[in-house]
Amino acid sequence: MGKSATGELARLIREDDGALYADDAAARAIAIVMNLFHQEHYAWPQWVDKFSAEIDAPGHFRHSPDSAEQAEAVLSGDAKRINRNYAELWLAACEKLLHEEGLTTPAELSAKLAALQPEQPPVRAFALGARVIVRDIEPSEPDHLPLFIRGKAGTVERQLGGTKYNVRFTAQAIWGAEAPGRDSLYFTIAHEYLSPENS
Amino acid sequence: MSSDASDGADAKTALRVRALESLLLEKGLIETDAIEELVDMFENRLGPWNGAKVVARAWTDPAFKQRLLQDGTAALAEMGFDTIQGEEMVIVENSPGVHNVIVCTLCSCFPWAVLGLPPVWYKSAPYRAEAARDPRGVLREFGTEIDGDTEVRVWDSNAELRYMVLPERPAGSDNMDAAALAELVTRDSMIGVSKVAPP
Numbered sequence: 260m261g262k263s264a265t266g267e268l269a270r271l272i273r274e275d276d277g278a279l280y281a282d283d284a285a286a287r288a289i290a291i292v293m294n295l296f297h298q299e300h301y302a303w304p305q306w307v308d309k310f311s312a313e314i315d316a317p318g319h320f321r322h323s324p325d326s327a328e329q330a331e332a333v334l335s336g337d338a339k340r341i342n343r344n345y346a347e348l349w350l351a352a353c354e355k356l357l358h359e360e361g362l363t364t365p366a367e368l369s370a371k372l373a374a375l376q377p378e379q380p381p382v383r384a385f386a387l388g389a390r391v392i393v394r395d396i397e398p399s400e401p402d403h404l405p406l407f408i409r410g411k412a413g414t415v416e417r418q419l420g421g422t423k424y425n426v427r428f429t430a431q432a433i434w435g436a437e438a439p440g441r442d443s444l445y446f447t448i449a450h451e452y453l454s455p456e457n458s
Numbered sequence: 459m460s461s462d463a464s465d466g467a468d469a470k471t472a473l474r475v476r477a478l479e480s481l482l483l484e485k486g487l488i489e490t491d492a493i494e495e496l497v498d499m500f501e502n503r504l505g506p507w508n509g510a511k512v513v514a515r516a517w518t519d520p521a522f523k524q525r526l527l528q529d530g531t532a533a534l535a536e537m538g539f540d541t542i543q544g545e546e547m548v549i550v551e552n553s554p555g556v557h558n559v560i561v562c563t564l565c566s567c568f569p570w571a572v573l574g575l576p577p578v579w580y581k582s583a584p585y586r587a588e589a590a591r592d593p594r595g596v597l598r599e600f601g602t603e604i605d606g607d608t609e610v611r612v613w614d615s616n617a618e619l620r621y622m623v624l625p626e627r628p629a630g631s632d633n634m635d636a637a638a639l640a641e642l643v644t645r646d647s648m649i650g651v652s653k654v655a656p657p
Contacts, residue, residue: 271582289575
């Protein structure tokens with residue numbers, strides 16, 4: 260601690276903009292803990308015990324001084340960082356207490372979290388009509404990638420599920436100038452086997 | 459730390475809070491209205507303006523001041539500031555020879571009923587460590603110089619017991635009524651890191 264810690268405090272005092280928590284979610288986490296306390300699911304000292312264990316303030320916990328210093332470091336730095344980390348510690352303590360009190364289980368909570376997880380938007384690197392080249396790489400099972408189209412250029416005709424595309428190749432692009440000029444072939448190719456033509 | 463990383467952490471925490479809240483709602487353990495009500499309380503109804511009214515009344519009503527110093531919890535309840543977490547309230551009075559400072563060395567226990575949620579520096583590692591080790595140095599960071607003859611008392615708040623400082627009434631405020639006096643009283647003066655400035 261010493262000088263640098265006090266310098267840090269001076270900065271915190273100077274930069275205090277009155278924000279009492281990181282964001283609305285942090286306020287709701289505080290409200291949840293309060294609400295369940297009001298309903299007597301636990302006593303306040305029980306909560307403080309759980310929360311302070313997350314903070315792990317040096318000088319209060321005799322075990323593992325290294326981890327204590329580390330934990331304490333999370334409530335240092337600028338105001339935004341402290342409020343953000345404070346919210347995380349609060350939430351972690353809250354989850355543990357609720358599990359311990361039998362109000363929730365870790366499995367229920369992770370299922371809920373998974374259900375709320377925003378769906379990852381599929382990688383749509385190639386627009387309809389984009390010119391692409393088939394990469395000359397060995398596809399991973401169970402994919403297939405005919406040798407005769409590797410290195411050949413085509414046009415994205417349709418976007419399919421699972422980041423696959425229907426790619427149209429002129430017969431001449433695949434077989435050469437002798438092939439009929441108006442004919443074409445369509446292959447279903449995964450995104451990872453394609454690269455943009457002009458790269 | 460880049461803002462991208464911190465925004466990502468915020469989003470992750472926010473999602474975890476949503477998961478917890480929606481799980482507890484489903485289980486009928488909490489109600490949205492109660493959570494909204496509490497968030498509104500943090501935002502709009504709890505705050506140092508409550509403590510300022512208490513201080514102003516203590517300055518102008520000697521009988522109240524006596525009750526306040528004897529049994530803080532009861533005297534605050536008299537003014538409608540009921541305990542929020544089942545805590546006892548103790549009011550410590552500053553006088554020409556004594557300066558009081560409050561801290562929570564363990565986590566962030568704070569007199570919510572009169573001061574609202576704690577400011578960010580109160581939760582920070584440097585304040586919590588340094589207020590105990592070098593309170594005069596910490597006070598200096600707040601621009602508060604305590605002369606060597608004055609005794610400094612540091613009060614460590616906890617889950618069951620919270621403190622509020624009754625600051626000294628500033629010189630030049632003799633003709634002011636309680637409402638005007640309350641305007642002078644700052645949050646920091648009731649934590650004890652500063653004094654009330656003369657009008």
